[in-house]
Amino acid sequence: MTFKENARLDTSQVRSGGGGGGRRGGGGMVAGGGVGGIILLVLYLIFGGGLGGAGGGAAGGQSWNFSGNEVTAGGEGVSDDFSHCQTGADANEHRDCLVIGTVNSVQAFWTSAWSDYQPAQTVIFSGVVETGCGTANSQVGPFYCPLDQQVYIDVSFFDQLEQLGGDGGSLSQMYVVGHEYGHHVQNLNGVLGRAQQDPQGPESGAVRVELQADCYAGVWVAHADGTRLGQEDQAILEPVTQGQIDSALSAAEAVGDDRIQEQMQGRVTPENWTHGSSEQRQKWFMTGYESGDPNQCNTFSGDLG
Numbered sequence: 299m300t301f302k303e304n305a306r307l308d309t310s311q312v313r314s315g316g317g318g319g320g321r322r323g324g325g326g327m328v329a330g331g332g333v334g335g336i337i338l339l340v341l342y343l344i345f346g347g348g349l350g351g352a353g354g355g356a357a358g359g360q361s362w363n364f365s366g367n368e369v370t371a372g373g374e375g376v377s378d379d380f381s382h383c384q385t386g387a388d389a390n391e392h393r394d395c396l397v398i399g400t401v402n403s404v405q406a407f408w409t410s411a412w413s414d415y416q417p418a419q420t421v422i423f424s425g426v427v428e429t430g431c432g433t434a435n436s437q438v439g440p441f442y443c444p445l446d447q448q449v450y451i452d453v454s455f456f457d458q459l460e461q462l463g464g465d466g467g468s469l470s471q472m473y474v475v476g477h478e479y480g481h482h483v484q485n486l487n488g489v490l491g492r493a494q495q496d497p498q499g500p501e502s503g504a505v506r507v508e509l510q511a512d513c514y515a516g517v518w519v520a521h522a523d524g525t526r527l528g529q530e531d532q533a534i535l536e537p538v539t540q541g542q543i544d545s546a547l548s549a550a551e552a553v554g555d556d557r558i559q560e561q562m563q564g565r566v567t568p569e570n571w572t573h574g575s576s577e578q579r580q581k582w583f584m585t586g587y588e589s590g591d592p593n594q595c596n597t598f599s600g601d602l603g
Contacts, residue, residue: 299469299522299542301386301399305534308402308527314379315423315450380422386534393453394422396468400475401449403535406525407518408483411592418442418482420449420475440474442481444490449478462561463552467545469519469538473583474549476518480511489598493572500568500575505555506597508573509582512550513595516586519546543587550579578602 380398382388389399401420408415421427426435430446439455442448451474459474460466484490484507496503523537551557554576556566573579581603586595 299472299519299538300536301389301396302532302534302536303385303387303390305386305389305399305532306527307383307385307389307395307398307534309380309383309398311401311405311417312380312398312420312422315421315427390468393456393471396471397422397451397453397475399534400472401479402527403522403525404476404479404518406527406534407521408479411517411521412483414486415483416447416486418447418449418479420451422451422453424452424454440478442478442485444481444485447482447485449475449482451475451478459549459552463557464549465545467542467548469542469546470549473515473519473546476515477511479518480514481507483514483592484510492598498570498572500571501602502571503598504572505574505578505602509578509602510595510597512574512579513582513586513597514592515546516583516588517590517592517595518586519543520587520590546583547580550583551576554579574602 380394382392383395383398386399388395390396397420405415405417409417421429424436426433427450429443429448429450431443434441434450436452436454439458440449440451443450455474456464456466456471459470464470481490489510490507492503493507494503498504519538523533523535525535526533553573555571555573556568556575559566559570574582582595582597586592
């Protein structure tokens with residue numbers, strides 16, 4: 299998607315974490331992953347996996363209270379670390395500003411859609427970062443830590459995503475952010491822990507958790523062009539195009555378990571799946587986008603497709 303050039307960004311929703319700076323904790327596992335190091339293992343962790351510190355619970359039954367595309371969130375803030383990220387034009391030009399603008403939009407949507415939503419900060423880091431779930435480095439890729447309720451993103455991951463088959467478009471990158479905030483919603487509503495309780499297999503809790511986060515990302519996209527900050531009258535994003543939806547689908551395809559297994563080991567082993575197939579990830583993103591309704595994202599019952 300494209301940001302409106304004059305839209306104002308709220309940098310208070312992010313902070314810099316390069317080389318450390320996060321809170322340290324023990325006993326937790328991050329929800330996320332990237333490319334590098336032991337590449338096969340790390341690839342299987344893309345966008346989330348085993349999650350320490352998250353509670354279990356029933357899916358569905360949330361009280362969503364949005365109407366149409368008119369959704370709002372809090373006011374603006376300024377961070378010296380991201381002083382170059384002030385407008386939508388900056389978000390269209392710089393990847394870290396794009397992440398900030400996406401965080402603004404995603405949180406504007408969830409704040410309006412769900413009365414129990416609690417905002418989560420994003421840490422944009424490079425190198426090594428300390429988190430409530432322990433120490434992580436850039437090889438892990440984007441992840442969500444349920445113990446400190448923060449999203450962690452190294453923007454260099456977007457290059458790796460493109461190498462995996464994503465088309466490099468803006469919505470392929472924004473989809474990553476939307477997915478990670480889907481994990482935050484799951485943590486708040488008590489279903490995130492199902493990934494840890496049932497961590498592998500084509501019908502596992504882990505796969506169902508990941509596909510729901512894909513669906514939540516699609517729901518946000520359906521409403522993104524109506525998201526606003528503070529009392530501004532202007533939406534911060536232009537309407538989505540079909541080409542941009544195709545871009546998001548290219549990212550979902552690139553990180554399907556079957557595609558990654560075929561590339562890495564030359565065969566598909568569904569018993570080891572943790573995120574779902576490329577087709578499933580695309581299907582559930584589109585379920586969210588086409589319905590625009592979080593209640594249609596109950597992946598915990600029925601056929602996953």
